[in-house]
Amino acid sequence: xxxxxxxxxxxxxxxxxxxxxxxxxxxxxxxxxxxxxxxxxxxxxxxxxxxxxxxxxxxxxxxxxxxxxxxxxxxxxxxxxxxxxxxxxxxxxxxxxxxxxxxxxxxxxxxxxxxxxxxxxxxxxxxxxxxxxxxxxxxxxxxxxxxxxxxxxxxxxxxxxxxxxxxxxxxxxxxxxxxxxxxxxxxxxxxxxxxxxxxxxxxxxxxxxxxxxxxxxxxx
Numbered sequence: 487x488x489x490x491x492x493x494x495x496x497x498x499x500x501x502x503x504x505x506x507x508x509x510x511x512x513x514x515x516x517x518x519x520x521x522x523x524x525x526x527x528x529x530x531x532x533x534x535x536x537x538x539x540x541x542x543x544x545x546x547x548x549x550x551x552x553x554x555x556x557x558x559x560x561x562x563x564x565x566x567x568x569x570x571x572x573x574x575x576x577x578x579x580x581x582x583x584x585x586x587x588x589x590x591x592x593x594x595x596x597x598x599x600x601x602x603x604x605x606x607x608x609x610x611x612x613x614x615x616x617x618x619x620x621x622x623x624x625x626x627x628x629x630x631x632x633x634x635x636x637x638x639x640x641x642x643x644x645x646x647x648x649x650x651x652x653x654x655x656x657x658x659x660x661x662x663x664x665x666x667x668x669x670x671x672x673x674x675x676x677x678x679x680x681x682x683x684x685x686x687x688x689x690x691x692x693x694x695x696x697x698x699x700x701x702x703x704x705x706x
Contacts, residue, residue: 511567512681512703516540516548524563527682541697549699552600552685553583556693562603562682567703569606569663569675574704577602578658579683579696581622584650586692588624590643593635594689598623600696601643601684604663607676615679618667619643620659622696631670642670656699 514521519540526538536554538561543549552559581599589595600622608614619634623645626632634641644666646659667675683698 510703511565511572511678512563512701514563514701516550516699519548521563523565524561527560527562528557547699549697550683551695551697552683553695554685554687554693556688556691558684558686558688560601560603560682560684562680562684564680565678567678569667569678571705572703573662573664573706574660575602575604575663575681575702576658576660576704577698577701578656579622579647579698580656581647581653581694581696583693583695584624584653585687585690585694587690588687588692590621590623590626591632591635596635597687597690597692597694598643599685599694600647600698601686602659602698603680603682603684604678605680605682606667606678609674609676612676615640616667616671616675617641618663618670620646620661622647624649644670656697 528536536557536559538552538559541549541551550561552561579600584599585597587595588597590598598621602620604618606616608616617640619641621643626645626648628645628648630645632643632645634643647657664675685694685696687694
């Protein structure tokens with residue numbers, strides 16, 4: 487009888503584990519400072535003019551802040567996962583300062599106050615990378631898909647927010663990686679390689695400030 491009970495418990499545990507989703511590939515609220523495994527990249531003609539930092543609001547909430555001054559900064563993590571299994575990505579962001587005269591469809595205006603990059607391996611050829619950008623843009627309509635002016639075939643931007651109407655306010659976002667990738671590239675995605683927040687002003691020689699928080703990648 488004892489062995490039957492043990493066997494039943496083992497079967498029940500295996501079923502529960504099979505039914506439960508695996509741990510989220512990324513779940514970061516920045517409450518414990520700069521998280522391990524995340525890395526900063528600074529580019530542009532003035533890469534030393536800007537910063538990535540853990541900041542704190544009056545109420546105690548911690549968040550990520552990226553500020554630029556004629557520069558590009560990103561902060562992200564290599565965390566491979568299957569977007570078919572984890573297609574839902576949520577976060578919130580807040581923009582305090584936008585680049586001047588920006589236009590992400592042109593090379594000399596390709597700046598944005600806030601971006602979230604998702605780098606995918608190509609499903610047919612894993613040696614090829616494609617990048618989907620979710621953007622808080624300056625002028626394009628929400629919902630627009632903008633090919634990158636430098637790499638139009640492999641990098642696409644989807645405008646989630648546009649203009650200065652929500653400056654200074656936290657704005658929550660929720661996207662579906664698979665359906666967005668299919669809309670942007672016309673095919674199914676391969677595995678995700680990297681997720682990163684960014685802000686940049688190197689093309690317009692202006693400045694930006696953006697905050698990011700509560701990034702989660704979830705199963706459907």
